[in-house]
Amino acid sequence: MLSPKIVASDPEQPAGPLYKRGWSLHSSEGSNPDDIVRALVELGERLGTRVPGRAGLLEEVVEPLAAEDAHPRSLSARYGLSALPFHTELSHRPRPCRYLLLGCVDPGSPAAATMLLDWRTLGFSQDELALLEEAPVFVRTGRRSFYSTILAPGGAFLRYDPGCLEAMDDRGRRAMQLIDGRVAAAPFDAHHWRQGDIIIIDNWRVLHGRSPSDHGSGRRLARILIDA
Template sequence: MAAHDIAVSDTRPPLDPLSERGWSLHRSESANADATVSELGKLGDRIGTRVGGRAGALEEVIEPHSADAAHPRSLSARYGLGALPFHTELSHRTRPCRYLLLGCIDPGSPAAATMLLDWQTLGFSPEELNLLEATPMLVRSGRRSFYTTILAPGGAFLRYDPGCLEAVDQRGRIALALIENRIAAASPQAHQWRQGDILIIDNWRVLHGRSPSDPASGRRLARILIDA
């Protein structure tokens, strides 16, 4: 076990390591896929309350899809098997989930990394933070579309998803360009998956994405979403 890995059976609160970098890596004590999914759920239930994902599912298995095979409102429908851009999970809802948990059932071959980027390291000035907090944006979510801002009041979380977030005026376009430019110049961390890995991501602090994937790689991750 690497020095930064934490066994699922560790009795320390699972949120402790998140305070340092916004995400933590845990290792399932079994390489069995069912055991990984079970332990993923146990970790999530120690943290908070599960939030329904697509179609209200409290536990999902996600895998790369080509654009024509993806859910029509997903990022995969736009980007397919190419790199998925950094985003905040559930940006299309009025309150994004607090934590995202991913468990590796199969890393795939060739494997695709999950990319992690703490938005607080992007060097926004006070004036830029004010722009992100004060500029209205449109979140497109079908009949549930709504207006909001990229930065929640008081900086509680950053809402960013190029698949659903749209500017409504010139200030909005400036705000989106600001984030896009900072992300392009950043140095994100890449997590290379191993079977049994479990990531806990502070979704209010860390944006995540995916490197390009192969259509027949076999990559499969279990996912649960948590409110806390």
């Protein structure tokens, strides 16, 4: 069987939207889950190597969950079907994945949008960046919890997830308050899904979230994670 055609500019082109704004929109001509996953894999393999998600799977189809049905340490366990806040995917790991690829199997009814926010547009001063890079936070992830900072050394990526980060001292609290405030006040892009849509997100640069969803909406997104 021929692989599904991907309609998009090459994500590796330096002038492309992935590099200009930190995310890019593509489309798979196939509409069933297998077609969309194959399209995700084809795009992802141009960028790096797949890594497993929270459940240990390389390929997943995810849907909005009520709090009682979600993984106990996930954002869904805290927020349920309410809006999921902006976050960095895999913040609970020492090195978050570089790219997140999402493909729309079913937008659901009513549809819930994916929200996108480039943290580099939040207007941090040099002193504020230094605070984010130096203030300790605790990354709570069960037996593998660890200490880290919100901003990686040299500003490589932002580790942000209201569900797993905890301030350890006054500096950490200032850092958390700083980024919480900037994120809450910032304008963002909202993508309203259509079946077959694919989004590549530079996870080190762009935070993502989800607008509220209804129980049983049918919204399903295929997801793969890429390290590079």
